[in-house]
Amino acid sequence: MTPGSQIAWDDTVLPFQLDRSDIRGRVARLDGVLEKVLSQHDYPAGIEALVAETALLTALIGQTIKLRWKLSLQVRGDGPARLIATDYYAPAEAGGPARIRAYASYDKDRLQEGANPFSQVGSGYFAVLIDQGKGMVPYQGITPLAGGSLSACAQTYFAQSEQLPTRFQLSFGRSHLQGQAEGWRAGGVMLQMMPKASPHVAGASGERGLLEPEDILHSGEAEDWSRANALLDTVDDLELIGPSVQPTDLLVRLFHEETPRVFDAQPITFGCTCSQERVRQSLSIYSARDIAHMTTEEGVVTADCQFCGAHYRMDPATLGFEAEKGNGHP
Known part of the structure; x- marks a missing residue:
């Protein structure tokens, strides 16, 4: 396999x-995108793992939705890992890349070194938010944190909120390719039964009374689902993160008896929507007195983007609904 063919599948999602x-x-295969996301911050190893897993889930889930604008995943808990947040922006044009950004909020003093990353989240919820843009009502689906991993939470979300049996098999971590610097790589496979008009719900057999995929399958579907999952169980980490195995070859190796059919791959890139104008807009609801409280000793108002690390410095006189006219700002 040539280096060019390796790179061709990095940062893509293949339906x-x-x-x-x-x-x-x-x-899905993520490398440069994930490295860009994590290089913006100096996260501890456990937090990096949570962000990597959530970003990979975001790439897989975002590509399944007929999305006009933005999909967000949020993991909130009462543990030291308080928040993991990701955004997936739909391609601006046909054939263009989707964009992903992510960040984490955590209490460094409460983190337990060497502990399972998921255990650091504690009790809380896994949320999927879909914003189709101006004039559309945003959608929000929430499920409790359960199952021992974020991918298990995502599976529960689809079973509970969408009645769609779903399976994720993920791998992620730091890797070192010959002749290249060490960096993050992630790869995963998502399986999902095609939507049915009226799924059969036999009962809830999951943790804390939540639905499992087997609870919403008819007998014939259950056999197909079990067979596909058994085949996916044979995958190993190196096949998922590559780059020695192309996704098309992986599908043939795993599912050749299931007649796999592939569609156009979706490129993924790192992207943030922050801008100074967006910061100004967010501050437009504040009075001059409020703005004065935000002003530093240097006489400026500063703002940092949690996703990309961009730093903005602004004249307080140009901010808020009582801002002075001029300088191109109302």
Whole structure:
């Protein structure tokens, strides 16, 4: 395999369908995007792992939705890892890349060194938010944190909120390729039964009374679902994160008896929507007195983007609804 063919599959999501089983899926590979996300911050190892897992889930889930603007995942808990937040922006034009950004909020003093990263979140919820843009009502779906991993939470979300049996198999971590600097790589496969008009719900057998995929399957579907999951169980980490195995070859290796069919791959890039104008807009609801409280000893108002680390410095006289006219600002 040539270096060029390796790079071609990095930072992409490849949609596919298993025609025999009526199951759709995605194969995702992230490297440069994930490295860019994590290089913006100096996170502890456990927090990096949570951000990497959430970013990979975001890439897989975002590509399954007919999205006009933005999909967000939020993981909130009462543990030292307080918040993991990601945004996935739909391509601005056909064939263009989708954009991902992510960040974490955590209490460094409460982190337990060497502990399972998911245990650092504590009790809380896993949320999926879909914003289709101006004039559309945002959607929000929430499920409790359960199952021992963020991917298990995502599976529960689809079973509970969408009645769609869903499976994620993920791998992520720092890797070192010959002749290249060490960096983050992640890869994963998502399986999902095609939507049905009226799924059968047999009962809730999951942790804390939550639905599992098997609870919403008919007998024939359950057999197809079990077979596809058994095949996915044979995948190993090196096959998921590559770069020695192309996603198309992986699908043939795993699912050749299920008649896999692939579609156009979706490129992914790091992208942030922050700007000084957006900061000004967010501060437009404040009075001059409020702005004065935000002003530093140097006589400026500063703002930092939690996603990309951009730093903004602004004249307080140009901020808020009582701002002075001129300088191109109302």
